[in-house]
Amino acid sequence: xxxxxxxxxxxxxxxxxxxxxxxxxxxxxxxxxxxxxxxxxxxxxxxxxxxxxxxxxxxxxxxxxxxxxxxxxxxxxxxxxxxxxxxxxxxxxxxxxxxxxxxxxxxxxxxxxxxxxxxxxxxxxxxxxxxxxxxxxxxxxxxxxxxxxxxxxxxxxxxxxxxxxxxxxxxxxxxxx
Numbered sequence: 001x002x003x004x005x006x007x008x009x010x011x012x013x014x015x016x017x018x019x020x021x022x023x024x025x026x027x028x029x030x031x032x033x034x035x036x037x038x039x040x041x042x043x044x045x046x047x048x049x050x051x052x053x054x055x056x057x058x059x060x061x062x063x064x065x066x067x068x069x070x071x072x073x074x075x076x077x078x079x080x081x082x083x084x085x086x087x088x089x090x091x092x093x094x095x096x097x098x099x100x101x102x103x104x105x106x107x108x109x110x111x112x113x114x115x116x117x118x119x120x121x122x123x124x125x126x127x128x129x130x131x132x133x134x135x136x137x138x139x140x141x142x143x144x145x146x147x148x149x150x151x152x153x154x155x156x157x158x159x160x161x162x163x164x165x166x167x168x169x170x171x172x173x174x175x176x177x
Contacts, residue, residue, distance in 0.1 A: 005147055012140045013061035019054040019133075023047050042123030049130030056137025060144040066160030066167075087158060091149040098142045106135035 026047050030040045062068050075086055111117075113128040148158050 005143070008140060009061045009064050009144060012057045012059075012137065016054050016056075016058035016061070019050045019057060023050045023054070026050070042119075042121055042125065045119055045121040045123065045125060049125070049133075052130065053133035053137075056133045057140075059137050060140035063141055063144045064148075064159050064163075066163035068160075070160070070164075084152060084155075087152050088149065091145055091152060091158075095142060095145045095149060098138055098145055102135050102138040102142050105131070105138060109135055 026040065026043050030043050033040050059068075075083055075090075078086060109128050109131045112126075112131055117127045118124040119127055148160065152158055
């Protein structure tokens, strides 16, 4: 199960990287086409959709690596027992919130598909397609949060805490700024 979950997080990060690279390709295509007095129709909309996909697909892997913004002012001052209870509480609240986001973004995708909603820009993109990144990405984040909740429930140190400690031990404080 661990290998499957890690593969899911890696695949999601790969999709985020592919989306980011696609933004680069779209922008460079725009530059090249401008030199020939042509336009890339829908490039702005496409870049915006890819930006959302990049963000949402990166959430799960970023969370597991401990690179999302985290405020530990209270947790860092607690003893091991109290800290574990607070980690569980915070992870449960995060799971509820992210579950809510995943549910409603999925409902939005379904609604866009049912009414055949299209973009109002120069290219009439079917909007359910770019919107799909939101429930998928938040769903993967939800899985990562539940994964951490179960690990902490079993008594393990959260992966994101271990990752931050390893970075600090190696002298890398870039994520702490």
